[in-house]
Amino acid sequence: MAGGIKFSHVKPYHEVTRTVSDCGNGHHVSTVLNDFSMEMTGKDVEKVENAAGVIPRGTRINVTFLENEDLTMRVNAAAAVKRLGFTPVPHISARRLKSQEMLEEFLTALRAIDATESVFSVGGDPAVPMGPYEDSLAVIESGVLQQYGVTDISVGGYPDGHPDIASEVLWSALEKKSAALSRLQIPGTVITQVDFDVDRVLSWVAEVREHGVEMPIRVGVPGPASVKLLLGFASRLGISTSATIAKKYGLSVTNLLGKAGPDRFIRDLAAGLDPGKHGTVKLHFYTFGGFKTTAEWISNFSL
Numbered sequence: 001m002a003g004g005i006k007f008s009h010v011k012p013y014h015e016v017t018r019t020v021s022d023c024g025n026g027h028h029v030s031t032v033l034n035d036f037s038m039e040m041t042g043k044d045v046e047k048v049e050n051a052a053g054v055i056p057r058g059t060r061i062n063v064t065f066l067e068n069e070d071l072t073m074r075v076n077a078a079a080a081v082k083r084l085g086f087t088p089v090p091h092i093s094a095r096r097l098k099s100q101e102m103l104e105e106f107l108t109a110l111r112a113i114d115a116t117e118s119v120f121s122v123g124g125d126p127a128v129p130m131g132p133y134e135d136s137l138a139v140i141e142s143g144v145l146q147q148y149g150v151t152d153i154s155v156g157g158y159p160d161g162h163p164d165i166a167s168e169v170l171w172s173a174l175e176k177k178s179a180a181l182s183r184l185q186i187p188g189t190v191i192t193q194v195d196f197d198v199d200r201v202l203s204w205v206a207e208v209r210e211h212g213v214e215m216p217i218r219v220g221v222p223g224p225a226s227v228k229l230l231l232g233f234a235s236r237l238g239i240s241t242s243a244t245i246a247k248k249y250g251l252s253v254t255n256l257l258g259k260a261g262p263d264r265f266i267r268d269l270a271a272g273l274d275p276g277k278h279g280t281v282k283l284h285f286y287t288f289g290g291f292k293t294t295a296e297w298i299s300n301f302s303l
């Protein structure tokens with residue numbers, strides 16, 4: 001793997017900010033790494049504090065809405081992100097909301113710490129909605145978000161499809177969310193599910209544009225982690241990973257304790273991007289328990 005994974009010698013913040021030049025492959029290559037976003041859970045607060053020095057100020061940090069965490073953990077995580085000088089992007093899981101009151105209680109707590117500007121509106125894993133919101137669109141169209149100061153909404157994207165949702169349903173949902181955001185004049189972004197197959201991601205991004213969806217797309221990439229952990233998450237999230245895809249990504253299935261980083265994936269993505277065909281494309285790093293490791297990896301990585 002060219003460049004390898006470097007975990008030591010973390011650069012100070014001023015060196016982390018990247019400039020667009022001499023990357024060899026043209027303008028779009030360097031912009032793919034500019035303004036990346038990251039993801040944390042409510043359990044990651046200390047890791048984010050420890051990694052803060054290597055993350056550019058203002059970086060968007062998503063706060064997941066997991067089943068085993070509660071409002072206090074989610075809001076405390078958003079507060080830590082804010083305090084450290086980053087932009088919190090709390091997740092709102094439509095199907096996990098038991099009532100409109102639950103949504104408003106969450107937004108009230110977020111507004112008290114000035115963390116409602118940007119949210120990620122997602123369907124949620126429960127097979128049956130726990131309350132009034134069937135999907136992400138229902139939350140967006142409820143009008144509740146805007147009442148609490150939400151001015152920017154991101155939504156999910158699935159280059160590899162979704163194990164429980166038919167492809168036509170996913171495409172129609174994406175088109176409807178894009179149309180609703182345009183109608184409401186709310187800027188949107190698509191954040192994609194993890195996918196180890198860069199070719200599938202590139203063709204999916206082009207297809208999104210063919211469907212008339214023009215929002216920026218943040219391609220979801222896992223930070224460096226053991227092969228075992230990555231494959232475990234892939235299987236839990238229903239992401240297909242054939243031997244060919246694993247090999248292309250640099251995942252050695254015969255060395256589960258070995259580490260795999262997104263080096264090759266990001267280089268191949270950057271090399272394959274054509275702004276005329278793909279529009280604005282950035283990166284979103286999933287950290288799966290390794291927030292600090294991921295932040296350090298990003299600050300040491302160059303294309």
Ligand SMILES: NC(=O)C1=CN([C@@H]2O[C@H](COP(=O)(O)OP(=O)(O)OC[C@H]3O[C@@H](n4cnc5c(N)ncnc54)[C@H](O)[C@@H]3O)[C@@H](O)[C@H]2O)C=CC1
Nearest residue numbers: 122123124125126127134135136156157164165173192193
């Ligand atoms: N993209 C990502 O990073 C993440 C994705 N997910 C999961 O992806 C799924 C889809 O989320 P969105 O794109 O926001 O869809 P969405 O809320 O826009 O819904 C699209 C369509 O799929 C149906 N649907 C939504 N969730 C479902 C589920 N769990 N089981 C069966 N049908 C469902 C909806 O009724 C709707 O017809 C959810 O299960 C969500 O939890 C969760 C967290 C992060």
Ligand SMILES: Nc1nc(=O)c2c([nH]1)NC[C@@H]1CN(c3ccc(C(=O)N[C@@H](CCC(=O)O)C(=O)O)cc3)CN21
Nearest residue numbers: 039041043064065066068125193194237286287288289
């Ligand atoms: N379908 C789906 N549901 C999700 O919730 C989801 C996605 N897709 N796509 C990616 C992101 C990242 N997801 C996650 C899910 C769990 C942890 C996590 O840390 N879970 C455990 C510890 C790790 C483990 O079980 O090995 C935890 O205790 O929170 C992190 C990110 C949530 N997101």
